[in-house]
Amino acid sequence: MRFFLCFLLLTLTSCACFASKVYVYRNSEGVLVFSDTPQNNNAEEIKLNTKPTIIPREKTDILNPRSSASNNPVVEYNIELIQPSAESTIRDNTGSVYVSGRVSPALPANHQIQFILDGVPQGEPVGRTTQILRNVFRGEHTIQMQLLDKTGKVIASSKVITFYVHRNTVN
Incomplete structure (x- = not known):
């Protein structure tokens, strides 16, 4: 005591x-x-x-059993490529291209991003908006980001961006 x-x-x-x-x-x-x-x-x-401030990130209806997916409004996603910028030249002898983008509203956990280089998907879809493309040949290329839902269906796409890769050569 x-x-x-x-x-x-x-x-x-x-x-x-x-x-x-x-x-x-x-x-x-x-x-x-x-x-x-x-x-x-x-x-x-x-x-x-002295009181902690807690701000909820998004509204959830977990405790409301009457809510269903059919009552939820369709979300319009805005996807934009930030890097490389349109008509930019990337100088990298290894052919590495760093791609980054932005999704708004925020990327949901069950959605993924597919990067498309020259019309060809690059690797598996990923859960982030950045990607490093390796061994990209010199010349003109196009890049696009696609937002895929949990079933793999494309629900939003960015604009197609044209960029150029410059690699030094020995003559």
């Missing part, structure tokens, strides 16, 4: 330490300084929000 009382007393006193005030002021060099004690008359007390 004595141990429990000591533990309780220590816990309560340590909570008081964490509840101290925080002040902010500018020093003589104009730099913002944060402190637990006011250093001059210009110090302002900062009110801290």
Whole structure:
């Protein structure tokens, strides 16, 4: 019992330490300084929000058994290729092309991205919007991203981007 009382007393006193005030002021060099004690008359007390802020990422109806897939609205996805940019030249002697894109709204966990180089799918669909294409020959190429649902059906596509690969040759 004595141990429990000591533990309780220590816990309560340590909570008081964490509840101290925080002040902010500018020093003589104009730099913002944060402190637990006011250093001059210009110090302002900062009110801290002690409650954690939790923002849900997306609305879910897990607890609502009456909701069904037929009631959910169809989501329009916007897919855009960021790299390589249109009509850009990539100079890489190994033929590596770094492709990145953006999907909005965010890419769902059960959807995948397929990268299409010159009309040919590159590898298996992946769950990310970046890919490294290896050993791309020199010359003009086209790249496109496709968003696939869990069944493999294409539900959205990016614009087709043309880019050029420049590889040094020995003459």
